[in-house]
Amino acid sequence: MISQLSLENLAICRGGRTLFAGLSHTLTTGQALALTGRNGAGKTSLLRAIAGLVALETGQVGFGGLDPAEARAGGLHLIGHLEGLKPGRTAGEELTFWRRWLGGSSGAFESAVVTLELSTLLDLEVRRLSAGQRRRLALARLLAAPRPLWLLDEPLSPLDAGWRERLGQIMAGHLAGGGLIVAAVHDPLPIPAITLEIGS
Amino acid sequence: MSRAGALLAREVALAWGKGGGPLVTLGFYVGTATLLPLATGPEPARLAAIATGMAWVALALAALLSLERLFERDFEDGALDLMVLSPVPLELVCALKCLGQWIATGAPLALAAPLAAIGLGAKPELVPLILACALVGGLAFAFTGGIGAALSLGARRGGLLTAVIVLPLFVPPVIFGGAALDAFASGLPWQAGLALLGAYTAAAVALGPLAMAAACRNALS
Numbered sequence: 001m002i003s004q005l006s007l008e009n010l011a012i013c014r015g016g017r018t019l020f021a022g023l024s025h026t027l028t029t030g031q032a033l034a035l036t037g038r039n040g041a042g043k044t045s046l047l048r049a050i051a052g053l054v055a056l057e058t059g060q061v062g063f064g065g066l067d068p069a070e071a072r073a074g075g076l077h078l079i080g081h082l083e084g085l086k087p088g089r090t091a092g093e094e095l096t097f098w099r100r101w102l103g104g105s106s107g108a109f110e111s112a113v114v115t116l117e118l119s120t121l122l123d124l125e126v127r128r129l130s131a132g133q134r135r136r137l138a139l140a141r142l143l144a145a146p147r148p149l150w151l152l153d154e155p156l157s158p159l160d161a162g163w164r165e166r167l168g169q170i171m172a173g174h175l176a177g178g179g180l181i182v183a184a185v186h187d188p189l190p191i192p193a194i195t196l197e198i199g200s
Numbered sequence: 201m202s203r204a205g206a207l208l209a210r211e212v213a214l215a216w217g218k219g220g221g222p223l224v225t226l227g228f229y230v231g232t233a234t235l236l237p238l239a240t241g242p243e244p245a246r247l248a249a250i251a252t253g254m255a256w257v258a259l260a261l262a263a264l265l266s267l268e269r270l271f272e273r274d275f276e277d278g279a280l281d282l283m284v285l286s287p288v289p290l291e292l293v294c295a296l297k298c299l300g301q302w303i304a305t306g307a308p309l310a311l312a313a314p315l316a317a318i319g320l321g322a323k324p325e326l327v328p329l330i331l332a333c334a335l336v337g338g339l340a341f342a343f344t345g346g347i348g349a350a351l352s353l354g355a356r357r358g359g360l361l362t363a364v365i366v367l368p369l370f371v372p373p374v375i376f377g378g379a380a381l382d383a384f385a386s387g388l389p390w391q392a393g394l395a396l397l398g399a400y401t402a403a404a405v406a407l408g409p410l411a412m413a414a415a416c417r418n419a420l421s
Contacts, residue, residue, distance in 0.1 A: 073286055076285065
């Protein structure tokens with residue numbers, strides 16, 4: 001169980017250019033961190049670096065004393081603008097596969113379907129879904145396989161006003177249950193969050 | 201275990217899904233096997249002498265076709281990111297993807313190989329050995345092919361690059377399988393060729409996933 005996320009003196013270089021350097025922050029259980037900054041500032045790269053997918057130039061990411069490889073393998077969710085959904089498969093097949101892959105229970109699957117109102121969409125091919133519906137399907141992974149740390153890249157962008165509010169409630173519920181959230185955003189998050197500007 | 205089963209089922213379903221990947225591959229195989237006698241001339245004696253060789257080479261070429269999508273699809277839509285963030289080692293993920301590839305396209309091709317060889321004029325006694333070579337060799341094609349597919353991730357025209365990387369790796373199984381079939385047809389001991397093919401396949405299955413996982417990590421970072 002991840003109880004703390006510490007970013008210590010992080011620097012990331014992409015394509016020979018330093019995106020940011022000397023970035024430090026500590027997040028504890030129940031807190032949300034909103035990453036802001038202009039396009040290309042390195043918000044997505046920071047999320048991917050926390051997930052271990054992008055190499056750090058300097059610094060390290062700590063998961064409250066847990067082994068980083070173990071924490072990343074079973075303790076975090078990454079929802080980016082690439083949603084990992086195959087257009088030719090049905091929403092139900094995709095969510096079932098990811099639930100099993102991420103190690104969620106079938107009860108959690110049911111509650112994710114109910115919370116994100118996906119039951120009428122499960123038989124549709126992913127290619128037939130709108131951008132907002134696809135995002136809801138991707139976000140359903142968060143609930144289908146509970147993990148403490150959520151890394152969300154622009155989670156609000158394709159959602160309508162009603163669903164932004166609902167996502168706020170889901171995030172608040174996660175924080176109340178002892179979770180941690182790091183989200184890259186342009187619009188303010190619908191929950192109280194610490195704001196960290198990248199590349200200023 | 202449930203994770204591995206879910207991934208394998210998904211890989212096979214994706215390969216069999218819309219677009220009929222394996223059927224297209226089979227069609228390509230039949231087409232190539234039909235084209236070759238048109239170029240060499242139709243005399244039965246000449247055809248029968250090279251029938252197994254042609255069927256075997258056509259099989260190697262057909263195995264190349266579906267490789268392009270093996271990692272590219274999951275890389276492009278972000279699914280590969282999520283597969284890395286899991287307790288299942290990436291090496292096992294790569295091995296399962298290749299195994300799925302073999303089940304979905306390698307095995308149907310192996311079943312078609314004896315038919316193609318007989319159609320070209322090979323002796324019917326060869327059928328069991330052709331099937332065995334195609335099944336074992338198909339596994340080597342899938343696992344060495346996966347290395348090429350992973351190495352060309354993110355490259356423009358990755359499919360062509362995959363073929364150029366993979367064809368040299370296909371040389372040993374083509375030689376060993378071809379040698380076994382040729383020896384059997386001439387009444388010579390053929391076991392050595394099949395054993396060498398099996399050894400190459402075992403090495404590909406053991407070492408291929410290490411190379412694929414390293415290439416995938418490199419492409420993702």
